[in-house]
Amino acid sequence: MEIVRHEVGPRFSEMTAVHLGDAKLLYLSGQVAENMSLDITGQTREILMFIDRLLEKEGGDKRSVVSARIYLASVGDYALMNSVWDDWVAPGFTPSRTTIGAKLIRPEYKVEIEIHAVIKV
Numbered sequence: 001m002e003i004v005r006h007e008v009g010p011r012f013s014e015m016t017a018v019h020l021g022d023a024k025l026l027y028l029s030g031q032v033a034e035n036m037s038l039d040i041t042g043q044t045r046e047i048l049m050f051i052d053r054l055l056e057k058e059g060g061d062k063r064s065v066v067s068a069r070i071y072l073a074s075v076g077d078y079a080l081m082n083s084v085w086d087d088w089v090a091p092g093f094t095p096s097r098t099t100i101g102a103k104l105i106r107p108e109y110k111v112e113i114e115i116h117a118v119i120k121v
Helices: 040-057 075-088
Strands: 002-008 013-018 021-031 067-073 098-103 111-118
Touching: 002 040, 013 040, 021 040, 040 075, 040 111, 067 075, 075 098, 098 111
Parallel strands: 067 098
Antiparallel strands: 002 013, 013 021, 021 111, 067 111
16 A cells, blocks of 8 residues: 655645555545635636546546535535536536535635546556
8 A cells, every 4th residue: 555645734634545456546635726716617617617626647547537526605506516517527427426515715715626536446
């Protein structure tokens, strides 16, 4: 078993990959938008772009995602967030998912998305 951490900071890593021989488990920290002036659809698109980039580092993509946890600052944004999510998610590869209304760490954040993925090696 090998553990590889990506984009390591003093408090957390953006992604941790656990190599288990013929599979890799990927744990992505909650991703938030860098451009906090974007509306919910813009922030969701930016976050999904970050997720794609992180998954690619270990040879994965959105079809590798097995679980997603989505935190919304306003549950009223659920339909708009879903409109972007539905365009992004791979048909036939929809992960298990939980969506939670939550007070996010900064008031400018509208959404935060945490992902777990598995890649067959």
